[in-house]
Amino acid sequence: MKELFPAKQVLGFVFSLLLTVAALAVYFIDMSNGAGITILVITAFTQALLQLVVFMHAGETSDKKAIYTTVYFGVFIVIASIFGTLITMIWGY
Incomplete structure (x- = not known):
């Protein structure tokens, strides 16, 4: 059970x-x-x-390395977009 x-x-x-x-x-x-x-x-x-x-179930497949790499890349793009927007619009560079 x-x-x-x-x-x-x-x-x-x-x-x-x-x-x-x-x-x-x-x-x-x-x-x-x-x-x-x-x-x-x-x-x-x-x-x-x-x-x-x-x-x-991202970690249960045979291609989990590719899935986690894609997630890390997505997080990197999000962080780069946020800081790029802050640098451009708020900090004036």
């Missing part, structure tokens, strides 16, 4: 709910903008990684 119970998925779901509660706490708790954005970014990336690994 133990092999029929999806313990990994249930724990992933519970952890996903906890990350959502942490993100909602930023809205309801009065904190500075910097701290709130930091918590939101950390919970967002953690939840995205959790969804990818647990529910989309």
Whole structure:
């Protein structure tokens, strides 16, 4: 019976709910903008990684190296776009 119970998925779901509660706490708790954005970014990336690994089974295929390389490249593009936008529009370079 133990092999029929999806313990990994249930724990992933519970952890996903906890990350959502942490993100909602930023809205309801009065904190500075910097701290709130930091918590939101950390919970967002953690939840995205959790969804990818647990529910989309990214690490269970034979081409997991290609999948993780694509994810790392996507994160690099996102970070480069964000900092490029900040440099151009806010910091004036």
